[in-house]
Amino acid sequence: MPYDREKQVAIDAVLAASRLCEEVRQAIPPAMEKGDKSPVTVADFGSQAIICKAISEAFPDDPIVGEEDATTLKTPEMGNNLEKVTDYVKSIIPDATPEQVTAWIDRGNGSVGGRFWTLDPIDGTKGFLRKDQYAIALALIENGEVKLGIMGCPAYAIDGDIPGMLFVAVRGEGSMKMPFSTGKFTPIQVVKAEDTANMRFVESVEAAHGDQSRQNAIAQAAGITSPSVRMDSQAKYGVVASGQAALYLRLPSPKYPNYRENIWDHAAGAIVVEEAGGRVTDMYGKPLDFASSIKMVDNRGIVVSNGLIHDQVLSALKS
Template sequence: MASSPFSEELRVAIDAVVEASKICRHIQSTEGFSELSKNDKSPVTVADFGSQAVVCKAIHEAFPGDPIIAEEDSAALRLPDQISVLERVVKEVKTLFPTASSDEVLSWIDQGVSRDAAPRTWTLDPIDGTKGFLRKEQYAVALALLVDGKVQVAALACPNLDTAESDEVGFVFSAIRGEGAFVAPLSNPNDRQPISTSDCTEANQARFCESVESGHSDHSWSSDIAKELGISRDSVRLDSQAKYAVVGRGEAEIYLRLPTKPGYVEKIWDHAAGCLVIEEAGGKVTDIHGHPLDFSKGALLAENQGVIATNGTLHDEVVAAVKKCNG
């Protein structure tokens, strides 16, 4: 990894999401996971908390002055009726840190309770795409460093993402602002290869990348936009910030996160890592009005509405189509 002002932050971030992915994969591999997941969401709860504990531990130990805005806190795990869930979380964390105690795991999780803006802050989604995780499909561990409200470092682990080029499953995407975007197998995270968005310039040849869950984005609005752009190709549907990775490596050109209800405000942990990966791969990310995403307001993208991510060359045309179909 070449030396840069953020090379140490990137190294720690990649190591952290790779370690967290091990916990997530281990939980998915346990006997009875699929059957349990049909009736009980506790597998993803255990993975969520375990992943957050591992990542927050790594960030806090490496950069103790940096706050972390993460999705979870330990309040639910501290309730008396959740003792069995806490025990399972601790058991999973012990696969990586054998001496970890319950109190330590709870404290690591709570390193992520910050919600305020700061000159330097990390943001983490320990499992982005919980329904994808439960289906054994796509999910991500998404970590990013914000400096003065701008994403400067990203590490995005996609443990179930595959590629047409090999039999490898599971990749980590990473970026430092101004230095390009890269991908490496989770099995060999030091083998970082550059990625780039597609060079598609004709909107009618573009491919949408959409959420599996219609509750995450307005699919009927997307359909109208596709018609406006003349797109007839089937959408790539998958959960989580893996969509950012798919656009970043050129397998789709357009990802839309369109508001499904008035007043909904996006969370920064759902977009920070993926946003930098696409931008450094040559793409562009804005809200549905064409405004840059503003990560300077704490945990929320309070100044933005929805998200449009593209390969870059099609961005203005897509923004115009979104506005027309919203009008």
């Protein structure tokens, strides 16, 4: 099958990074602050190091566009954080050195192009710090199309199950989920019209990452009567893909009207939903542009649905 090797390398890397993240989380890590004031932890860096190393070794010519960068980690203000990151990486790669760790992280400074990977080593760092949801999101993009998406969601549990879920999609082959606890893959599908119990909608926990009052009004206009389920990270795409919600809305925040979404925040989730039978566009119905730059400059707002209610949501957004 096409992308079999890419899929296996990516799954193994995301599962290894998931173990590192959970290990860091046992210790409730302190957050560091990035230039844009957003939080980052030793787990974000460790996860990027592990995944970039794996992709680089298997596919040395493939650029990787990752969220993190080792520049800050090397500065004196970072204290012993590089040593801490290295220690965590060593639990997966025993002979790793700090020099290798920073070099692996910086493999994520690649550019978009014909074929490249995009990586969010921890999506939803705020959720990670709160012990809520987060995702390790990796996608392969070729000629403008996402071909492969992997999402590791170590805290994902539905109905009291053991936490930990992997979502995998290959273009044209459908979407699968795999509980970490069983290792068994099963196909997933978006919610169908008759399944009214799952006609829910999901949105971010962080009010500043969207427009919750408008999101709720639009969901109602699309016939969703129950209150939203609030959840951090791309795990929201997993919820829609596996038929536990019909809609994920992320409308521009009135507080940050000029914010543009990053490709690594949506590429993996988008293919997982599309291959499960759903639809993903911006708020004007335009396809998301994952190929032109790191930021999706020509897209505003994100609409993720089971497909059936998509046009209704888009028309509600017009009025």
